[in-house]
Amino acid sequence: MNIKSLLIGSAAALAAVSGAQAADAIIAAEPEPVEYVRVCDAFGTGYFYIPGTETCLKVGGYVRVQLGFGEGTSERSDYDIFARGRLEVTAKNDTEYGTLTSVVRLRGHASENNAGYDDNWTELEEGYIDLAGFRVGKIYSWWDDDLFSEGDYLSNNTLFASARYVFTGEAFSAGLSVDELTWDNGTGAYDDANIGLTGMLSGAFGPVSATLLGSYDFDYEEFAIRGIGSAELGPGTLSVAVxxxxxxxxxxxxxxxTVAADYAFKVTDKLTIAPFGQYFWDYQLDSRIGDAWTVGLTAEYAVTEGLTALATVNYFDADDNNLNDSVTGFLRLQRDF
Known part of the structure; x- marks a missing residue:
């Protein structure tokens, strides 16, 4: 009886152990938790958190197709078609010094009929770091901000390697920028890099805003000053620049x-039209060829969300007999994302 009980107990124990091993063999390991991309609404729309970090990222850009026309548009004909694209990546996160921002803008251009050769290139358009009012990198200067219309001439090259600081108050801002300057010497080559200094003062008072710029070129030992003001007037915005x-x-x-002005008014919710005019005293400083003036019209139409069509036509006339009167313009289709 004792032997029989012992055998039965041993068999039961063996079965229990075997059953436990069989059960353990089919238990699957729990999967690792997956971190999904989260929307970041701290810096506006379009941002999302980089997984595993507190940095917010935004991806955007545009694709543009443009047809330019007018005498001298290219060496082959009086028109030129090109395609251009921009890819922009912005990263932001909060720090003890404020918002840390970095921006990378890559731009590519393709044209098969420009100056008699294929004009295809890709470049770093902008790349900078911004923190506590300081910005360093390759950036557009304040001179790049001009009128709504597309026919005005209020600056030369506006993209520099710069270091600048901006103080922002409730109704005004002030800034100072140190710019590395390079200039085409007329032969297609560039002079040695030099230094420029730009000061900015801007303010907004209800429907009126104004910006004053002053820049000094240490290589040429010359300076330039520009003021732009705008005001909401009737169905549109009147802008004046000197x-x-x-x-x-x-x-x-x-x-x-020079003095320039345009008036951008909304004909409908989708269509904006801006006539403009500009007058030059002693046009082209190097040769003092005399006065000149230009007038034009720009129209922008929002085809649908993210897609815009823009057209401009401009007439130019100079006192100098060596410069022919000209009519130029372009048609542009741009998809922003």
Missing amino acids: AYASGENTYFNAAEW
């Missing part, structure tokens, strides 16, 4: 004095 150049410089040298 610029002065003491002589040849990198920032603005189209004339000794």
